Amino acid sequence: MRALTPPESTPPPNSRLVSLATLLHENPDSSIVVLPEGTTSNGRAILQFSPSLLGVPAKTKIFPVNLRYTPADITTPVPGAYLTFLWDLCHKPTHCIRVRIAEAIYNNSNAADIREKSTSDSIDGLSLRESPSSDTLVSESDAESVTIEERRVLDRVAEDLARLGRVRRVGLGVKEKIDFVKAWTKTRRPI
DSSP: OGGGSOOOSSOOTTOOOOOHHHHHHHOTTSOOOOOTTSSOOOSSEEOOOOGGGGGSOTTSEEOOEEEEEESGGGSSOOTTOHHHHHHHHHSSSOOEEEEEEOOOEEOOOOTTSOOOOOOOEEETTEEEEEOSSSEEEEEHHHHHHSOHHHHHHHHHHHHHHHHHHTOEEOSOOHHHHHHHHHHHHHHHSOO
16 A cells, blocks of 8 residues: 555654664564665666664675566556556466565775765756765765665665666656656646
8 A cells, every 4th residue: 555655854753763773673583574765666777765674783784685576567557547557456366576686785884984075066956976886875964864874775785676676777766756746747647
């Protein structure tokens, strides 16, 4: 049901937010699934990550997992096309899900370290920062609150997911998806 609701930049009222470190402490023998993009995706690109993965302790393994649905039209529905989505989902007797898992990654960043300053260029409110293997677009607020080491951890997970899914990374996040949904819904209304 959450996949059918519009994306939100803030949690619903009366939500109880819990950090990953707390979840891991309370459930030491459980696997915890995190959707680091913060919203559903159509499987064609890796969206910007929220910094939630940075709450994982250094000794905990992070396994990037890619799920590829076949046929591809059963992923996130386009706003306003819910009946088409349900028809595509239910009219075929079988659906296949290909699962690909990358090797473990560790959160080797330390939030208590002195924040490193890097040279960055500004492009339309986005900051272009260097990462170990590619350039990454992050929002200004993220650029101020995430260290270079923390960004490298997030970039490594995102690069592994992009490689596993054979898709590219884009500098779009939840806010841009909300704007897209508003624009899409506005153009679909009769005049």
